[in-house]
Amino acid sequence: MLELPVSEAVDKEVKTTVVVDDADELVLEPIPEQPVDPKKMALEELSPEEINLNDPELYFNRELSHMQFNSRVLEQAMDENHPILNRLMFLCIFSSNMDEFFEIRVAGLKSQLEYSREKNGPDGLHPKEVLRQISEQAHKLVRRQYRILNDIIFPKLAESDVKFIRRSHWSDVQAAWVKRYFRDDVLPIISPVGLDPAHPFPRLANKTFNFVVELEGRDAFGRENGLAIVPAPSSLPRLVRLPDEVCDGGDNLVFLSSIIHAHADQLFPGMTVKGCYQFRLTRNADLEVDSDDIGVDLAGALRTELQSRHYGSSVRLEIADNCPDEVVNSLLKQFDLHEADLYSIDGPVNLSRLMAVLDLVDRPELMYSPFSPGLPKKLAGGSDIFEAMRSRDYLLMHPFESFSPVVDLLSNAAKDPNVVAIRQTLYRTGARSPIANALVDAARNGKEVTVVIELRARFDEAENLALASRLQDAGAVVVYGVVRHKTHAKMILIVRREGHVLSRYVHLGTGNYHAGNARLYTDYSFLTSDPDIGEDVHKVFQQLTGMSKELKVKKLLHAPFTLRDRLLDMVEREAENARKGEPSRIIIKVNSLTEQRLIQALYKASQAGVKIDLIVRGICTLRPGVKGVSSNIRVRSIIGRFLEHTRVYYFYNNRNPLVYLSSADGMDRNLNNRIEVAFPLQDQKLARRVKKELECYLADNTQSWVLQGDGSYQLNKPRKGQYRSAQRTLLSDLADNTR
Structure with missing residues (x-):
């Protein structure tokens, strides 16, 4: 097990950040100096006793921190340490994460505004301002996502003979095969809808794949020109593998969107197709089962609510970037959306469906090698x-x-x-x-x-x-x-x-x-x-x-009854030991940290001199590095091959360490509104093992991101020959071994 001292690991880190902007180059660059924040300076000029720990300057916004996590996931697609198909998977995961973020978090903010229920969080940002910043960041991330896909992932896959063939590059033989596929497998089950007073806009379910088609000419009933909607049936695969006999070798894939686009005229015989553009609508997918109204039948209430999940209020419109403005505006009006809700897409509108590549191609050399888990x-x-x-x-x-x-x-x-x-x-x-x-x-x-x-x-x-x-x-x-x-x-x-x-x-x-x-x-x-x-x-x-x-x-700690208060007590005990000049230490590893009382307890412990390391994979609303408040707190996020999900609470406890493992994150919902347990490791051998594994994460300098005082994250970059990856070390130490 790696036992590098934490201080040594941090001293050797080279700070970098991933630049997410409109530049053409997709590279890691040194982070520029951050502008001085006058509010933060004013805060740091106060003595610890004068600082109000409810000050909004001490907290990051929950949703914007969530966006930062999604950004870190996206950057895994740029990491050449991952095999190329795994890098594609990270793009897909980012897409799926963003879907859920819009379905739940953005939808929730929009609902607050719609029903005049605005509620500022500890950071003090109004939901309207949060939505504005989300839109700004999300648009940059989505543009970056498609640049990575088109300029890096697709070309690198092609070098390994995994090719996504667009319709403009089909050979005559391939085009003939695709035409037969469309005729036999697509045309019989697809149902275009021409829009007119007798054919209202179809009710499109959440995240379904659709086309809007511009038509020219007069049909059999005398209707002239206009628009049509073509929903792609969910039963159709979004990716189709071309048979080997029509290709020159390798794995050759075509998108369903290309197949439908190439044969859109067959859906409207006698009409001229001026344009065919893919789009996807994201809706509010949060269920609203009212606990006071369900009586004794929670299952029945949930079944009823599930029926409506697919048709919640509109949240986001993704559409092909070559779609004419008048068509885009027509759709925005139809879905009651604004320009800020529009995402112009240079590629497939649902990248999460690219996960199908793993089932269509058998290329284990392009993925992480399998391993045998260890077993006592x-x-x-x-x-x-x-x-x-x-x-x-x-x-x-x-x-x-x-x-x-x-x-x-x-x-x-x-x-x-x-x-x-x-x-x-x-x-x-x-x-x-x-x-x-x-x-x-x-x-x-x-x-x-x-x-x-x-x-x-x-x-x-x-x-x-x-x-x-x-x-x-x-x-x-x-x-x-x-x-x-x-x-x-x-x-x-x-x-x-x-x-x-x-x-x-x-x-x-x-x-x-x-x-x-x-x-x-x-x-x-x-x-x-x-x-x-x-x-x-x-x-x-x-x-x-x-x-x-x-x-x-x-022995157990039990939310919502004892877990939060006992955690606060253990944090305070470390603070008291520090005030007495005794050694003190806190290490917490969770998926997210938002609970304000816990954060304030950590601030007080930092003020008392406790050295605190927080390993927070996702959302973190605590602001580190504030003089007089959190200068003793370091926050890092580990993003790698495996999704970090362990929750560990470690306290030095005056040389008698307390180690609790838990189902609970440091969030309001976990500590206050859920049934959770935390359990102690009484066997000191097991407790020491977990401490070493925490130190392994703290020593990571290849897959760790350090939270800065302005809310950005810097990717640690190792010096040559000093690579330390927690997940790789644990894989080496624990997998395929009998004890």
Whole structure:
């Protein structure tokens, strides 16, 4: 394990930033000196006692910080350390992230303005100003995205014989094949709609792929000229692989948009097609299930709301950049959008669908090499997992270490005649996943199976409804958590009869019970038979499935009851130790940090002299580097091959370190409005291991971005021969090894 001191790692970093502007060159350049902020200067002239920690200057805007995260994801497509198909994947992920950002965050801001419910955050920015800055940044990022795609990704893929062939470059043989494909596979199921008083504008669902067509001439009914809309059926693939016999070798792909565009005249026989332009409309996709109006049928209310998700209010229009202004303006008016909501696109309007490339071409050499996750010997297949858990606690870090012990734990419990009960929370897992299959088997085998399914896991609601139905059909008891509080905790409790006693076995995690995510996300899994933790988890399930007063737990921290306040207490304890001249240290690794009371506690600890490192993958509203407030706080974000998802809270605690792993981020919703747990690592060997892994992240100088006082992020750039990547180090240390 890499044990480079944090101070040494930082001293050797070379600061750079990614330039996102309208320049033609796509390069990393040194960041220019930032202009002096007079408000920040005035703040820094105050003594710590005089500083108001509610001052808006001490906070970044949540949504603009989210945009910064999306920008960092986009820059992975420029990183030549990633294989070329993985770089394409990052472009697709950026596109998907931006879709959700507009569907939820931008839509929410627009709703505030529409219904006069404007609410400024701690940063003090009015929603209207936030929308203006989002539009400005998003337009730059989208332009950059398509320059990267057209000028870098496509040419580099072509060098490896993966070619996206536009219609202007089809050979005669290829054109003939495409024509037959259009005639046989596209034309029979496509339904163009000419616009006139008898044919109103069709109701287009969220993010569907469409064309607007300019027509000239007179049709059979005497209608002259005009516009038509051509919705592309969702059943059609957005990418089509040309057969080898019509190509000169390699993998050759064509876009559905090119196929439809090339044959648009066949959709309107006898008419002249003046122009054909692809476009896509993004709508508000946030569900509004009112907890006070749903009675006892949350599932029924959610099913009803899902029907309307596809037709929320308009938020964004993406359209081909060669579309005439009069046509664009007509669409903007139709969707009640403004120019700021318009995104002119130089390429496919939905890049996330380019993920299909991975299924259409078999080119493993253009992607990261697969690896075998590590697995402790006593948890390997065929071993008695209950005996192993009785002997000691186990900590696994996915994807570097295998997720299979978690599945094995449930599968073995389902078949074990001594297991009498299984309880589990599920947030995102899939109706046909290995976890779901094990729970179904357990219920059918007569175990008392109780599952808390969070139906409102965003964009997984339909899948979770299907999962609930499947488990209920198998005989499991299914509950939907607590009204007004999403259940986000990751817990399994297995009760096993051993002689004359009932023993409890527990899994706690930082991530979802999703085997696919466990190969892509970094998460911790903790397996224990500790009686106190087992009793704590039992009490949490009592609260989730029944009705009771708050039950006191011994070792777990439990949101919304004790987690936030205990975190604040531990931060304050470090501050008090620093004031006494004792050594102090805080390291927190989360996906996002927005909770104002936690941020203010960290500010106070920094003022007291506590050295604080925050590893925050995404949104961070804390402003580091403010003299007298946060000069002892450093914030970095790690973006790499795997999505960072672990949540760790480390406190030096006067030489008796406290290490908590959690399902909870440092956000208002996690600490105040969700069911979450944080669990301690009591085994000092495991606690030291996590500390070393945190230091590995702090030493990263190749995939880490450092948050600056102005809200920008600088990419760390290593000196020659001094490359340190946390994910690569962990992959080397933990994968494919037996312990």
